[in-house]
Amino acid sequence: MNTIESILSRNDFEREEIVYLLQSRGEEQVFLHKRAQQVKLEMIGNKVYLRGLIELSNRCTKNCYYCGIRLGNEKVKRYMVSDEEVLSAASFAYENKYGSVVLQAGECTNKTYILQVENLLKEIMKLSNNELGITLSLGEQSKDTYKRWRDAGAKRYLLRIEASNKELYTKLHPHTHSYEERLKCLYDLKELNYQVGTGVMIGLPYQSLEDLADDLLFFKSFDIDMVGMGPYIEHKETPLFAKHTELLSPNERYQLSLNMIAVLRLMMPRINMAASTAMGSIVEGGREAAIRIGANILMPNLTPFTYRENYFLYDGKICIEESQEDSLVNLQALVTRAGADIGFAEHGDSLHYWNKQ
Numbered sequence: 624m625n626t627i628e629s630i631l632s633r634n635d636f637e638r639e640e641i642v643y644l645l646q647s648r649g650e651e652q653v654f655l656h657k658r659a660q661q662v663k664l665e666m667i668g669n670k671v672y673l674r675g676l677i678e679l680s681n682r683c684t685k686n687c688y689y690c691g692i693r694l695g696n697e698k699v700k701r702y703m704v705s706d707e708e709v710l711s712a713a714s715f716a717y718e719n720k721y722g723s724v725v726l727q728a729g730e731c732t733n734k735t736y737i738l739q740v741e742n743l744l745k746e747i748m749k750l751s752n753n754e755l756g757i758t759l760s761l762g763e764q765s766k767d768t769y770k771r772w773r774d775a776g777a778k779r780y781l782l783r784i785e786a787s788n789k790e791l792y793t794k795l796h797p798h799t800h801s802y803e804e805r806l807k808c809l810y811d812l813k814e815l816n817y818q819v820g821t822g823v824m825i826g827l828p829y830q831s832l833e834d835l836a837d838d839l840l841f842f843k844s845f846d847i848d849m850v851g852m853g854p855y856i857e858h859k860e861t862p863l864f865a866k867h868t869e870l871l872s873p874n875e876r877y878q879l880s881l882n883m884i885a886v887l888r889l890m891m892p893r894i895n896m897a898a899s900t901a902m903g904s905i906v907e908g909g910r911e912a913a914i915r916i917g918a919n920i921l922m923p924n925l926t927p928f929t930y931r932e933n934y935f936l937y938d939g940k941i942c943i944e945e946s947q948e949d950s951l952v953n954l955q956a957l958v959t960r961a962g963a964d965i966g967f968a969e970h971g972d973s974l975h976y977w978n979k980q
């Protein structure tokens with residue numbers, strides 16, 4: 624047995640073994656990806672579930688060093704999608720059998736906004752006869768707010784830890800952002816019985832392979848239900864852009880992201896994992912490849928076109944122009960190219976979550 628075969632003969636990898644797997648290229652990488660693909664098919668099947676993504680607002684009170692819509696970027700034209708537009712996008716998702724929607728926005732914690740989201744959740748439940756699954760991705764909030772939103776109909780929450788190593792986290796955020804607070808939010812969400820999703824960026828400045836291995840071990844020890852991760856892509860109007868000459872090449876960040884997805888699928892066979900927009904932005908066909916080797920969630924963009932160019936997290940983000948990259952016909956073609964089927968009108972909940980209940 625060669626090294627990769629002997630590592631893959633078990634699924635409770637040690638940190639050094641994960642590092643070895645993340646570095647694999649060539650034949651070893653093919654072997655890793657094939658194994659992950661097999662495990663995915665056996666454990667969760669061949670379906671890809673859709674989450675219609677509505678980027679509610681690009682207003683954000685935070686200043687993450689990597690993000691294009693950070694508070695400090697004065698070049699961003701700030702917007703908030705109107706309630707009517709949100710509900711019309713949700714109706715579109717419902718009528719076209721997407722199964723679920725995601726409401727995502729920068730971080731905002733004022734009372735009016737919290738009530739507005741609560742109301743939107745109730746309205747979306749109403750217009751879809753309580754059938755649409757709703758995921759929120761609205762940053763750090765109080766436990767009370769999370770509870771309000773859960774009671775109003777949200778059942779999943781995405782809050783990426785971004786980097787599970789506190790030291791690395793501190794290098795990517797101003798000191799006013801707290802790693803402990805972020806962790807606490809994840810625990811609160813868990814206590815409120817949300818399906819909890821987290822994730823990290825891959826190929827960040829200062830990030831080592833050991834950090835990435837620790838990220839995967841963090842997902843496992845936190846017993847996360849869903850993961851969204853993808854390559855870090857630089858944005859010119861951010862402080863972290865100063866480090867862009869030290870980055871791995873886009874292809875290296877992409878290969879590393881594929882390996883992260885494959886290894887995590889082996890470690891946590893029944894979680895939901897997204898083929899992130901960043902995967903499709905860094906390499907054409909990136910989302911298809913992610914699905915082939917382990918991902919089972921796609922988040923087609925349903926944000927009204929007039930706003931999309933203002934939700935510019937990183938350079939080269941796809942689905943901004945009116946080219947309908949995420950039209951139903953194209954989604955179907957994408958999923959077919961990935962050798963999978965779309966689970967129309969299904970929630971596609973995390974099986975990992977339901978196994979725990």
Ligand code: 5AD
Pocket residue numbers: 689690691783785823824853854855856857858901936937
């Ligand atoms: N590159 C890749 N992903 C990014 N995000 C923010 N900025 C970038 C970037 N420059 C991701 C973060 C955040 C999610 C909404 O987008 O992980 O959680």
Ligand code: SF4
Pocket residue numbers: 683684685686687690691692693694728729730762
């Ligand atoms: Fe705001 Fe999220 Fe961007 Fe940080 S990553 S600046 S919290 S939108």
